[in-house]
Amino acid sequence: xxxxxxxxxxxxxxxxxxxxxxxxxxxxxxxxxxxxxxxxxxxxxxxxxxxxxxxxxxxxxxxxxxxxxxxxxxxxxxxxxxxxxxxxxxxxxxxxxxxxxxxxxxxxxxxxxxxxxxxxxxxxxxxxxxxxxxxxxxxxxxxxxxxxxxxxxxxxxxxxxx
Numbered sequence: 001x002x003x004x005x006x007x008x009x010x011x012x013x014x015x016x017x018x019x020x021x022x023x024x025x026x027x028x029x030x031x032x033x034x035x036x037x038x039x040x041x042x043x044x045x046x047x048x049x050x051x052x053x054x055x056x057x058x059x060x061x062x063x064x065x066x067x068x069x070x071x072x073x074x075x076x077x078x079x080x081x082x083x084x085x086x087x088x089x090x091x092x093x094x095x096x097x098x099x100x101x102x103x104x105x106x107x108x109x110x111x112x113x114x115x116x117x118x119x120x121x122x123x124x125x126x127x128x129x130x131x132x133x134x135x136x137x138x139x140x141x142x143x144x145x146x147x148x149x150x151x152x153x154x155x156x157x158x159x160x161x162x
Contacts, residue, residue, distance in 0.1 A: 037063055037159070040071035042111075046078055051147075052104065053077065055154035063158065072112045075157070078105040078119065082146065087127055099127045100142065102149040106157060122156050124149040 041060065045053040056075070060067055081103040088097040107119040126145045130138055 037065060038071070038073050039064075040066045040068050040073070042069050042071040042074040043067050044074055044076045046076070047080060050077075050080060052080055052150050052154065055150045056157065059151075059154045059158050065158075072110065074109045074111060076107055076109060078107065080104050084142075094132060095130055097127055098130050098142075099125055100145055100149065101125045102146065102153060104153050104157065122153050124152050124156075 043053065043056055043060070056077075057067060081101075083101040083103070085099045085101065086095040086097070087099045088095070090096040102124045104122050105119060106122075108117045109115070110117070126149060128138070128141055128145060
């Protein structure tokens with residue numbers, strides 16, 4: 001009867017050894033990149049030069065991805081939308097909290113194969129308290145949040161896990 005705990009420990013150890021020997025591991029624990037980044041990418045922005053385009057370009061520089069028209073793959077930013085919605089009002093009916101919603105519609109085109117991948121949409125949102133007596137500082141806070149959201153979306157579009 002006293003051998004039962006020892007047998008259980010040996011069985012668990014053998015099972016663990018067997019699973020690790022066959023290469024089984026939890027999902028997402030491989031240590032390998034999900035996908036390889038291209039060496040070149042052509043960035044096309046439909047709305048011209050936007051702050052998001054600048055964020056994407058700076059991320060590409062950090063990742064050592066060249067932005068060139070000769071690239072086989074093009075990233076097309078179709079549309080950017082920033083929406084500011086009231087979230088809460090105070091007793092006087094004045095907005096006390098806002099929500100910022102930044103949406104980007106984009107798609108990739110493979111120039112060599114001459115096809116476009118399906119369009120995608122990424123969304124980021126933040127909320128912040130608003131005080132009409134602190135209008136300048138709240139405008140700066142809103143701008144800082146938009147900058148942060150832009151960086152987040154640029155990373156998500158390029159597939160960077162931050």
